[in-house]
Structures are given as structure tokens and as C-alpha cells.
Amino acid sequence: MKIALMMENSQAGKNAAVLNELNAVAGAKGFPVFNVGMSDENDHHLTYIHLGIMASILINAKAVDFVVTGCGTGQGAMMSCNIHPGVVCGYCLDPSDAFLFNQINNGNALALAFAKGFGWGAELNVRYIFEKAFEGERGQGYPLERAEPQQRNAGILNEVKAAVVKENYLDTLRAIDPELVKTAVSGERFQQCFFDNCQNPEIEAFVREILA
Template structure:
């Protein structure tokens, strides 16, 4: 599976651990994130990941910033993107089951690296339920 990842200065260590996990599972990773702790603008990275989803270059995306909010807001500006801000495995699972999220947003300042990796694992392994949720997901796009 091809997965795009992007992060700002709050997430280099998270990205490194997540990329290692993804590669250990045989996934191809497209890395748009910074490896530096020097301040950068999260929209620059959120848009790149979202464009990969919008243009069907990658199947899923992962974005990381301090709160997870700003980068998720940036990603959600793109057609066909459903970026979910997650801070527990349960929320990550529900974002896939009920919302068919295709990008997970991780708040680096509010989760541990171990939590982040486990959320990504659950996110990628969970299949959209469809059914009554499909109608609702269809209503998200304008």
C-alpha cells in the first residue's frame, strides 16, 4: 500500500517511528514532512499529503502537527479527503468504520509516539462499514 505522510516541526520523531512501522509492514511511504525541529508551516505539508489522496497517488495519508487541528483543517480543504483528528485507537477505528477517513491527523503534543503508531496500525487495518454510514459519508462532500 502507498501511504503519504507529512509533518511540521512538532512531529519529526513521530514520523520517524511511524515510517519505520509502515516500512516493516511492506508499505511504500511518500515523505513530505520535515526532519527538523525548526519552525515550519503545517499547511505546506498537509496540502501535499491531501493532494496525493485527491489525485489517487496514495491510498491513505498521515499528517502530524502539535495539536493535529491545523494540519487536518488544511487537508480537509481538498476534494475527496476525509481527514480525522485522532488521539486514541478507538477514535482512529471509528474514523475508518463510520467516516471512511483516508487521512489520520495525529496531535504530537497530546499523544505519545507509541500511541501514534498504534493509532496508525488500527487506522490502516480497519475497513469502512458502509451501509447507513455510506449515505452519511456521501453527504460530507458538497
């Protein structure tokens, strides 16, 4: 599983600490981590709006399998991700949120609160969140006797989202202000992750066009 970590301007100062915990958990499982957002407050400027665009491009291009993101409260990043096709982002404050999202919703992104409640021992909470987010086989349900209807409902929800978002994925990108998209894809680490791992030539061509 390839994992992207992306952080925006208000919480960029915490990137090193969050990345360290994510690498500790993912590295033990052999999962590569790509730090594609802001690494400090002087880095390429991003808002939570850009994070949703970045997550959608990476996931729809199959450049990564999972996105870890967030903002001050985590709410903006979650909403920004979930407006895009193909991205199913959960809101996560503690390890049980991560475990239940893993087992019941089986999505491909998590939004964390990097300011609200991020106090003493925050790095431990973040590490335990990552442990539960990437633990075991996903989508098995909880409790197990409810697995079948939970799996069915998660599938139905994805079908409903696909029905609501009827446009071709590239059409949805083209409908966004191109300056927003250009800012989202202009980061050097984002581009390295995307171009090295992209499996969709049409999305790759679009990104190159935006950057030209």
C-alpha cells in the first residue's frame, strides 16, 4: 500500500512529527510513504481546498492507495476530499475512529485534527491512529455479526456517490479554477510521487498540461 501524507499551511509546522509517526507504522509494514504536502510554514503554500484536489488526483491516477491528511479541525480537509470522485475520506480523532473507519467504511483517506485537541501526548495518539488505520484486512465489519450489511451499505454509498458525480473525472478537474489545480500540483514532492507512480496516462497528460 502506497500512502501519501499531505498537510496545509496552518499545521505545516507539525509535519515532521506526524511524518515520523506515520513512517514508524507504515515502515514496519513495508508501506512507502510520500510526504506530498507542506513540510514547514515556508513550503509551497497549500490550503485544505488544495488537499482535496491533490488527494483526488493521486487516488484516481492510482499513484497512491491511501491519503492521510487533515487541517486544524480536520473538518475542512474531510469535506474537501469527499467532494471529489473516487475519494472516501473519514474523520478521525482517536484510534477507535481509525479502526471503525477501516472496518466499516473501508475508505481511502483519513482527515485528522492537527490543532483541536492536539496537546500533550499528541504524537502517541497519532501513532495509535495509524496503527489502527492500517491494521489487518480492511472492510471486515464491526462487530463481525454486522459485517454483511455494513459491507453492502459501504458499496451502495460508493454507487450513490458515483451516480451523483456523473461527469468523467477529468471533466470534474477541468471544471475547477485552473489556478487552484495548478497550485495543488506544483509542489516538487507531489510531482515526484505523481509522475513516478501514476497509472493513468490521461490524468498524467492533464497534469502536465496544467503545469506547462
